[in-house]
Amino acid sequence: MRKIIKPLLLLTSLLIIYSCNPEIDIFGGNEHFKFSSSDEIYLFKDYNKVGEIRQFINENNRIVNFEIERYKIEKESSGFLSPAKMYYYDNLVIILKLTEINSEVCNKIIISISKSKEGKLGNSISIPSSTENSCGGIKFQYKIPEPIEYEINEMKIGNITYESVLTFEGxxxxxxxxxxxxxxxxxxxxxxxxxxxxxxxxSESNTKFRIMN
Structure with missing residues (x-):
């Protein structure tokens, strides 16, 4: 992979995508900040086929499967108790479930994207994690289009080059x-x-799994 930006690692930063003007509807007397057409490139449309399987293969031709369990945009509220201060915003949740594990814990990756009232996007990815005696998760948040919290790389898989790759490490x-x-x-x-x-x-099997294009 080719390094593009010098790394600066932070696990709790706000993501921000700048768009020209937020798309606003009125719902129940309150503003509703919606995803716009300019946001679509960051909404991972490749994940919108629920039930579809994403496969990853390693050097030994072993394959692991992730099922797209959820791709849904919902209207969320800001949570303020005063109706005059409350607003609504679009929130996209994507859930990928590892099908090789029967347990309902430590097997789902969750991607969340929300629209702010400033017309920006907030993004996070939650990856299940484990220690010897517990199961939890690590949430990463980052800025777009230049997530200075992380190093950006190019990565070639097969005949496809991915130009904006972040690496999340334990x-x-x-x-x-x-x-x-x-x-x-x-x-x-x-x-x-x-x-x-x-x-x-x-790290345990010392192999690298890459998406099957």
């Missing part, structure tokens, strides 16, 4: 992400800003 090896199978511990997740998840590194 905390210095102290925390690993989900396991694909027995003797598997994912320690890196590769995430393209327009295409979503494109790869995983598995």
């Amino acid at each position: 905390k210095g090896g102290l925390i690993n992400y989900l396991s694909f199978f027995e003797k598997s511990e994912v320690n890196k997740v590769y995430f393209d800003l327009k295409k979503g998840i494109i790869g995983f590194d598995d």
Whole structure:
């Protein structure tokens, strides 16, 4: 992969995408800030086929499958108690479920994108994580189109070059992400800003899983 931006790692930063003017409707007397056509490139339309399987393959031709469990845009409220101050905004939730694990925990990756009243987008990705005795998750937030919190790379998989790839790593090896199978511990997740998840590194099996194009 080719480095594009010098890294600066922060786990709790606000994502911001600048658009010209927010698209606003009025709902129940309150403003509703909606996704606009200029936002669509960041809404991961490739994930909108619920039930579709995304496959990743390693050097040993072992395949793991993720099912697209949810792709839904909902109207959320700002949560203010005073109706005069409350507003609504679009929120997209994408859930990818690892089908190799029967358990209902530590097997789902959640991507969330929301529209702010300033006309910007807020984005986060939550990756399940595990220690020896517990299961939790690590949430990453970043800025777009230049997420200075992370290093941006190009990454070629097959004949496709992904130009805006972020790498999410466990905390210095102290925390690993989900396991694909027995003797598997994912320690890196590769995430393209327009295409979503494109790869995983598995430190336990010492293999690299990449999306099957």
